[in-house]
Amino acid sequence: MYKALTIAGSDTSGGAGIQADLKTFQERGVYGMTALTTIVTMDPHNGWAHQVFPISTEVLAPQLETVLHGVGVDAMKTGMLGSVEIIELVGRTIDRENVGNVVIDPVMVCKGNDEALHPETTVSLRDVLVPRSTIVTPNLFEAAQLSGHAPLRTVEDMKEAAAAIKKLGAKFVLVKGGGKLQHDKAVDVLYDGETFELLESDRIETANTHGAGCTYSAAITAELAKGKSVREAVRTAKAFITEAIRHSFPLNQYVGPTLHSAYRVYGGGN
Numbered sequence: 344m345y346k347a348l349t350i351a352g353s354d355t356s357g358g359a360g361i362q363a364d365l366k367t368f369q370e371r372g373v374y375g376m377t378a379l380t381t382i383v384t385m386d387p388h389n390g391w392a393h394q395v396f397p398i399s400t401e402v403l404a405p406q407l408e409t410v411l412h413g414v415g416v417d418a419m420k421t422g423m424l425g426s427v428e429i430i431e432l433v434g435r436t437i438d439r440e441n442v443g444n445v446v447i448d449p450v451m452v453c454k455g456n457d458e459a460l461h462p463e464t465t466v467s468l469r470d471v472l473v474p475r476s477t478i479v480t481p482n483l484f485e486a487a488q489l490s491g492h493a494p495l496r497t498v499e500d501m502k503e504a505a506a507a508i509k510k511l512g513a514k515f516v517l518v519k520g521g522g523k524l525q526h527d528k529a530v531d532v533l534y535d536g537e538t539f540e541l542l543e544s545d546r547i548e549t550a551n552t553h554g555a556g557c558t559y560s561a562a563i564t565a566e567l568a569k570g571k572s573v574r575e576a577v578r579t580a581k582a583f584i585t586e587a588i589r590h591s592f593p594l595n596q597y598v599g600p601t602l603h604s605a606y607r608v609y610g611g612g613n
């Protein structure tokens with residue numbers, strides 16, 4: 344059985360964060376384990392306002408020890424990390440446990456928000472985790488933050504940002520164009536320092552993309568755990584997330600997650 348770890352926050356509404364990661368690992372046939380960094384809740388009496396409850400490094404460290412030392416993994420990913428201390432602990436742990444296949448999803452924002460949730464963590468994400476990543480998967484906002492590029496509006500901008508992030512030490516950089524890029528396709532740019540590969544899919548007219556990035560990076564992690572190359576993993580994950588968005592749905596008036604089972608049930612098979 345191939346095994347994967349997600350170090351991420353809990354999205355209580357179930358579409359993003361650790362919940363999206365576990366559902367995706369299950370869909371992709373990989374045994375999922377978790378280390379929880381934060382809990383995010385939403386207030387139904389106050390316009391679904393988010394609250395983030397951090398978990399201390401004292402509580403995170405034994406979770407990492409349980410999974411990485413006690414069991415071992417074929418791949419791991421990170422999501423919302425919440426503090427500089429947590430990022431530094433994750434960096435030390437990757438080194439100590441010598442984890443291969445490290446997917447860093449540098450979560451800075453929740454959808455619909457262009458302001459970083461924990462702006463003080465941007466520098467440590469860049470300096471501690473990007474250099475330790477097999478692949479880093481920023482969205483447009485996060486790629487601009489990590490690269491220092493002006494807001495990304497075109498595929499050319501995405502390539503420039505990917506090249507700058509590559510120089511920080513990531514093996515592969517995947518900049519996600521997503522729904523915000525002004526383009527008739529949903530385009531992502533994959534860069535390994537030599538070649539830019541454009542991954543294009545149908546652009547689906549929906550606001551229900553909550554958790555899309557978590558789901559995408561979890562699918563990449565699962566494929567890497569199974570021994571696929573980074574390129575194969577990203578291509579499979581792109582097909583997986585496109586079907587999940589095609590079949591996304593509103594959970595209530597505020598939030599609409601992707602459907603994690605869609606690729607298996609309606610889409611491209613296994």
Ligand SMILES: Nc1ncnc2c1ncn2[C@@H]1O[C@H](COP(=O)(O)OP(=O)(O)O)[C@@H](O)[C@H]1O
Nearest residue numbers: 482519520521522529530545546547555556559
């Ligand atoms: N409306 C959409 N139609 C099709 N694909 C989309 C759409 N929105 C996002 N995607 C794709 O979903 C994946 C996650 O991207 P994105 O939503 O930008 O990440 P994040 O959730 O981290 O902000 C990418 O492959 C992106 O191109």
Ligand SMILES: Cc1ncc(COP(=O)(O)O)c(C=O)c1O
Nearest residue numbers: 352354359360453554555556557
């Ligand atoms: C715990 C947690 N992690 C990550 C995210 C980021 O989600 P996305 O995949 O939409 O970027 C969210 C967004 O709500 C979240 O609540």
Ligand SMILES: [Mg+2]
Nearest residue numbers: 450482556557
């Ligand atoms: Mg994201």
